[in-house]
Amino acid sequence: MTDVARFSLNQETLRQWSLPELAAGCETAGVRGVGLWRAPVQEYGVEAAAKLMRAAGLTVTSLCRGGFFTAFPGPERTAALDDNRRAIDEAAALGTDTLVLVSGGLPAGSRDLAGARERIADALAELAPYARERGVRLAIEPLHPMYAADRCVVSTLAQALELAERFDAADVGVVVDTYHLWWDDTVADGIARAGAGGRIAAFQLADWVTPLPEGVLLGRGQLGDGSVNFRWFCERVDAAGYDGPVEVEIFNPRLWERDGTEVLAETLRRFREVL
């Protein structure tokens, strides 16, 4: 797993880079995979972005993100499903088989977590055939419980698997992200269960550092700076049979303020050190 051939750079780790800078920077550093985000790809043009990545010899390992499935039936939910179909089209155009889903929080005024999770299942049922036809797998990402109200009511790998396992493994998988799952003493069981079912769609790394910033979105740590035992995670993901990309996805303004080439070199060095 320390093999840099499996390393993938999620573009949000280097938000200071434009897509051409990302392609050039990765090519120079010998990086072979990138995880992309919809907004910058749409801004650049989906086909143009796909061409740019191919020209740099880069594989798009995932597209972030679809999801936000928890609205009650009505125009908002219809719009969300339409937007997810576009996200699936974009993933297919970029040549990635993995669309990462941030499933959505509680609708305003609602306190029904179980109901919200059922609406996620309904959305998956509606989208899975569309995704399958386009060679894209829906990847449910459990987010840390601190996001349960406003971003994602799927807070543990077990919850993600309970949703995913209602569908074919080829259609719906899960994301194992160390930042979200590191605290959970049942996560080893979840990884083994996900691996046995062939459902590990993506493996993402970021470290847990404190204090958390206001809003708790942009406080992820560089690998090795925090509390995550990456070797422990990687051994379990390896043992579960996953041999796909290992994507580093760090949201941290302190990394964005620095020179991108330097940050990428540091990230590659840390990747080798912590694994």
Place this chain on the structure above:
Amino acid sequence: MTDVARFSLNQETLRQWSLPELAAGCETAGVRGVGLWRAPVQEYGVEAAAKLMRAAGLTVTSLCRGGFFTAFPGPERTAALDDNRRAIDEAAALGTDTLVLVSGGLPAGSRDLAGARERIADALAELAPYARERGVRLAIEPLHPMYAADRCVVSTLAQALELAERFDAADVGVVVDTYHLWWDDTVADGIARAGAGGRIAAFQLADWVTPLPEGVLLGRGQLGDGSVNFRWFCERVDAAGYDGPVEVEIFNPRLWERDGTEVLAETLRRFREVL
């Protein structure tokens, strides 16, 4: 459970009040129970605080907090255990049988959550006889997973029970706090298990509101302002056989800026509304 006779005011909800103000304010409002914190009690004098509460007809329902048990063996750990013995003495002097424990995060540089949890068990084994002799029960509080690194490696009710169940139920119990546990789809099982074992030592209420503030310590919401389904929780805690105090513990500077009498009246009104 909506009976105000079971309502207890944790003093941190009204940090703007001195202990005499707290005693007088509760007496005026008809509140019968208070949860106290060690620092203000020590400052006022433990015996004087006990006398003050008794004179106002107030029962001390809990003392916060002992804990911080995760240091490796050495002077820091020895000091923590000594401090916990003092906390037990203080609880006994205040006439409460419940010492709430915030068990501690990862020691600097450590990434071993399981090891830290075992050191908590070791500390409980050392302290339980001392506490029992003084009529005090150690109450393990699972804290939200966002505190796992720096405050408490016990993140779920299941983890708290795994620790507590190694000891007599009369010696070691657990705290059910809605703020920390609301997101967890296994918490109903945990509450039932805790109740069956006679281990619910305290039941605390605060609401979950977003965005979280920097440091994520002081962002708890007034009852009804956020995502917690209090009725759901209370029904399960009731069904589990718990008939003790229901303590409102909200850390929120916006409440501290206001007139205490007004905040207490609002809290009592919300308590009746949400339950």
